[in-house]
Structure formats: C-alpha cells, structure tokens
C-alpha cells in the first residue's frame with residue numbers, strides 16, 4: 011500500500027487526500043469517520059471513498075499527464091475535516107449580506123403584442139454571509155430568474171430594490187465580490203486542472219500576488235476542494251462531481267465573498283450531491299454568502315442547508331432555517347407526516363389541487379419579508395457545535411465588513427470614473443490578451459484531432475481541386491476553366507472559414523459568458539486573442555492548400571505570383587471568418603448553419619456575375635458587386651494569376667495555334683476585372699475584415715451584456731417615441 015500526502019499550504023493541516031492501492035484503503039489522517047454526524051444533527055462529511063467512474067472508464071493517457079498509476083488504484087476523497095480557515099491568500103474580503111425588497115420581474119408576453127407576464131411577484135428576502143442558502147421551488151417557479159437578478163446577470167424588466175450590507179447594490183463593485191457558477195459546468199477543454207487554475211489565478215489575481223503566492227493560493231483551493239490528486243488530469247476527463255468542484259475552485263481562486271450556483275447538484279449521484287453540499291456549507295462557514303438553486307433535495311440534503319428560500323408561482327412561500335419549515339407549515343395547517351421529506355412535502359402541497367396554499371403561505375411569510383429563524387435552543391446547540399467555526403469566522407468577517415464595506419460601497423468612489431476604470435479588472439487589457447492567447451495556443455496544440463482534421467481537409471481539398479483542374483494554368487484554350495479554378499479556391503476559403511466559427515462560436519460563447527460575467531477579463535482582450543489565435547493555422551494550412559493546388563493546376567511558377575495568390579486566398583478566409591463570427595455570435599449552431607450559407611449565396615452570385623461580358627456590366631450591378639467581399643476576393647485571386655504583366659499564354663495543341671485569350675489582359679477585360687490590382691483588392695478585403703469583425707464584436711457584446719442591449723433597446727424606443 012502506498013499513501014501519498016498532498017502538498018499542503020504550510021498553514022493548513024489537511025491530510026485527507028488519500029491515494030490507496032486497490033483493495034487496501036486507509037486514510038492518511040488516520041481516522042475513519044464514516045457517517046460522522048455533528049452535534050447539531052448535520053451530517054458533515056462521510057469518509058466514503060470517492061471513486062470516480064470516469065477515471066475507471068477513461069483509461070487514456072491523454073487525460074493524465076503526470077500521475078501514471080492505474081486509475082483503479084486512485085481513490086480521491088473530499089477532505090473529511092478541513093480546518094475552518096478562511097482562504098488566506100487574499101486580502102481579507104468583506105462579508106456580504108444581500109437583501110432584496112419587492113423584487114418584480116416581468117417579460118413580454120410571448121405571442122402577444124402587448125402585456126407582460128410577471129415571473130417574480132414582489133418577493134423580498136435576505137441572504138446572509140456565513141450561511142448556505144438554497145432556493146427551492148417547483149420547475150418554472152422563478153428560482154434561476156431570482157438568482158440571475160441577484161447576481162446581476164439580468165437587469166432588464168426588474169423592479170424593486172437590492173441591497174448589500176444595507177447599501178443599494180452597486181452592480182460593478184458587487185460583481186467584483188461575487189462569482190456565478192452556472193448550471194452547465196462549462197470548463198475550458200484541453201487543459202489540466204492545474205493549468206486551468208493557474209490561468210484563473212493569473213487573470214483573477216493579476217499582480218495582487220506574486221507567482222509563489224498564487225501557487226500557494228492554488229494549492230489551498232485545490233486542497234480544500236479535494237482536487238489535488240487530479241491536478242494533472244485534463245478537464246474533459248474529470249467526472250461530473252470533479253467538474254463541479256473544479257467550477258467552484260476556479261471561482262474560488264480570488265476568494266469571493268459571494269458565490270451563486272445554479273443547480274450545482276444536477277447530474278450528480280447521491281454521494282456526490284452530499285459532498286457538493288457539504289463543500290458549499292464549508293465555504294459558507296468560512297464567512298461567505300453561498301446561494302444555490304436546487305431541485306428536489308433528499309431529507310438529509312435538505313437538512314444541510316442553513317437557510318431555504320422557497321418560491322412558487324413567482325411568490326416567496328417560505329424563508330428561513332431548513333429545520334423551521336415543518337413547524338411553519340404546521341402553523342398554516344399543513345402537517346408534514348413523520349419521516350416524510352419536508353422538501354417533498356412542501357412541493358407537493360403547492361401544486362395541483364393544493365395551489366391555494368401558495369397564497370396562504372406567501373401571505374403568512376409576507377412574500378419573504380419575514381424570516382423563520384431557528385428557535386434559541388437550536389441556535390445555542392449550533393453555536394456550541396461550531397464554536398471554532400461558523401460563528402467565530404462569521405463574527406470576524408462581520409467585524410471586517412463594518413470597516414471595509416462603507417469604503418467599498420462609497421458613493422464618492424462610485425462617482426469617480428477613473429477609479430472605476432482602474433478597478434475594472436485585476437489585470438491590464440494587454441495582460442489579459444497575452445494570457446488568453448497563450449491559453450488558446452495551448453488548447454490548439456493539445457487538440458491533435460482538430461489539427462489532424464484541418465491538415466487532412468486542406469490537403470485532400472487541394473489535391474481534389476488541383477486534380478480537377480490539372481495542368482490548365484497555362485492553357486490559353488481553356489481560360490474559363492482556370493477562372494473556375496479561382497472560383498473553387500474562393501469557395502474553399504469561404505466555406506472553410508465561415509463554417510468554423512458558425513459551428514464552434516456558440517459553445518465558445520457559453521464558456522466566455524461564465525468567465526466574462528465573473529470578470530476574469532474584458533471582451534476586447536478576449537476578442538483580440540481569438541482573432542490572433544486563428545491566424546497561424548489559417549496561414550499555415552492556407553499556404554499548404556495553395557501550394558498543392560497551385561502546382562497541380564500548373565499555374566506560373568513565379569514566387570511573387572504565388573505569394574499574391576496565397577495572400578488573396580487567405581484574405582478571403584480572414585473576412586469569411588469575420589462573417590462566420592457575426593453569424594455565430596447571433597445564432598445557435600442549428601440556425602447559424604442555415605443563415606451562413608443563406609447570407610453568402612447572394613454574395614457569391616454577385617462575385618461571379620459578368621463573366622464573359624465584363625465590359626457590359628450594368629451600373630447598378632456594378633454597385634451591388636462592390637458590396638460583395640467575395641467579388642474582391644475573386645478579382646484578387648484571378649488577378650494574381652493573370653495580372654502582374656503576365657506574358658502571353660501558350661496555345662500549344664491548337665490546330666491554328668490561335669486562341670482568343672492568349673493575351674491575359676483580354677481575359678481580365680471580359681471578366682470585368684480590367685484596371686484592378688491585386689493589392690487594391692486585398693486592401694478592400696482588409697477593410698471588409700475590419701468591418702465584419704467590428705460588427706461581430708458588437709453582436710457578441712450585445713449578447714453578453716444585458717446593460718448594453720438595454721441601452722440599444724432604450725435608444726430605439728426613444729427614437730420611436732419621438733417619431
């Protein structure tokens with residue numbers, strides 16, 4: 011048997027990450043505390059070995075870069091009894107109480123022109139620091155909506171007040187103190203847990219800490235969340251529970267005092283759910299405000315929550331201690347049978363024929379204005395049980411809060427634009443850009459399948475197109491065949507680069523949303539990074555395609571002509587990528603796959619218009635063709651082959667040694683491409699690239715920031731009102 015101790019922070023005595031040989035199990039901490047129940051009746055941490063299914067099933071080296079032991083020999087445990095320590099690596103964070111009053115949220119009535127539908131109906135409540143609060147309710151009750159509003163994710167259509175520590179919530183500052191962990195734990199792929207944590211630390215901590223301090227911070231978070239043993243595992247190989255914990259770990263790296271989690275237990279098995287809730291409780295005990303939505307907890311899980319907030323039909327029907335729910339329901343005549351899960355009972359009693367109970371309970375609790383607290387006996391028992399923990403830590407945090415919060419939420423500070431700007435992100439835009447760029451390059455390098463597919467796609471297409479138009483490049487008898495070759499190259503670059511963002515961007519946006527909303531970086535840095543990151547592969551594979559197809563189709567072997575040909579082709583790819591990004595930032599994959607071809611088809615038709623009667627192209631058509639970037643692309647590619655003072659082509663094989671298009675200028679004239687230069691066309695393509703990417707940026711920003719979209723909508727509404 012081998013027992014390995016995880017590297018720990020000097021200040022912490024965590025010894026509970028164990029690695030055991032198959033069949034032989036022992037804890038490094040020595041105690042077997044299976045099923046241990048604390049004095050307040052809350053089952054904190056079971057020492058049930060946590061064997062990850064994925065680890066057993068995976069078995070591929072790609073997932074594991076350092077720990078090469080067989081997976082069946084690895085058993086990870088969530089720390090059985092981590093010391094109740096605040097994470098020590100950051101400047102002390104204030105405790106944040108969140109209070110909301112008469113919160114109403116309505117949306118436009120679907121299918122009707124007028125009227126709005128209320129989702130939340132003047133609900134009130136208070137979520138305190140040091141407590142784990144669960145928002146419960148039947149499906150569609152408004153749980154996620156409430157959390158989105160409190161986290162600041164949704165602001166349009168909301169009325170009511172939200173306060174933090176008694177002051178009106180200042181969203182910009184609040185978002186720096188809070189993290190939102192969304193339901194689908196989307197985690198950057200192709201990175202190990204350690205790499206993901208390092209990137210998160212570099213982005214979220216900036217220069218606040220030295221690199222050794224950041225390293226300690228990461229150690230501390232990984233240890234607290236029981237992720238030390240899978241630090242070298244690739245994120246895509248983690249189990250559901252580990253992914254969930256990693257989502258929390260990534261947000262915990264800067265020690266936020268407020269954490270929102272949307273359905274953190276969804277998709278987890280019963281053991282993992284318990285571990286997840288226990289972990290959240292532990293984090294709350296360290297002084298944080300932890301709020302999560304949950305569907306239908308079991309009785310034992312339900313007991314773990316300090317506070318529950320129950321919603322039904324947009325009303326608050328209960329707010330208070332989980333243990334107080336049964337007495338509260340009895341007070342309104344709903345007697346929960348003994349040994350019955352109170353969470354199940356309350357949900358059953360507000361649905362179907364019992365829907366009237368919503369009104370009764372909501373009135374009794376004054377729609378959240380009241381809170382059912384634990385009775386003094388239970389509180390006394392709890393404070394004894396947690397004498398070193400919850401109360402002590404919360405007390406310290408609250409003391410700090412008194413000193414810190416007024417300064418943090420000072421209106422004078424908020425009024426100063428410079429201060430706001432300065433405190434926008436912990437890192438500069440350039441730092442964010444370089445960290446994100448490094449991450450993107452690392453992911454590209456690791457995604458060997460994608461690289462292989464790209465290589466094959468470019469080579470195969472080049473051979474195919476080059477084979478179809480084999481040796482026609484210098485044949486004056488078939489000039490239009492060579493123009494078709496140019497058109498094929500254009501379509502190849504268009505289709506390849508427009509479809510990549512259409513198919514991948516919607517998923518990337520989901521990942522972006524999580525990191526952007528949690529203020530890891532700004533949109534500009536992200537956008538610049540993804541723009542630059544795609545360039546090397548586009549250039550490399552694009553040049554390879556051009557080289558193979560150019561040689562096979564026997565185009566003139568002049569280096570400068572080949573460079574123009576490549577530049578024109580890659581420029582088409584670059585603009586098309588911007589085009590795809592616009593579509594990808596607005597539409598889902600399914601809709602985007604329809605919209606993208608629909609939007610480039612007319613542009614393609616305009617690009618090829620006028621072939622053979624170039625001099626007779628109508629003025630109106632000429633204007634429309636000028637709007638199609640594909641026209642500029644086609645002209646640039648064709649001009650690179652026939653322009654640049656190309657000598658007369660060969661008529662070999664012709665009976666009379668005469669061909670009409672022996673003179674390349676004649677061909678360019680009949681194609682409507684006379685008096686153009688490759689450079690001019692490439693510059694036009696560059697202008698389109700800038701325009702498209704700017705539009706894509708706006709589309710992305712519109713999608714990400716509700717405030718921005720509200721501004722746009724308000725502006726449009728204003729214009730309409732003035733008309």
Ligand SMILES: Nc1ncnc2c1ncn2[C@@H]1O[C@H](COP(=O)(O)OP(=O)(O)OP(=O)(O)O)[C@@H](O)[C@H]1O
Nearest residue numbers: 117118129147148149150151152153154155156305
């Ligand atoms: N932007 C919106 N437009 C229209 N309807 C909305 C919008 N946002 C929420 N809703 C509606 O509000 C109701 C509450 O939604 P919400 O996602 O908050 O429910 P929930 O309690 O979290 O449900 P579940 O547990 O199933 O996730 C649902 O009926 C939903 O369709």
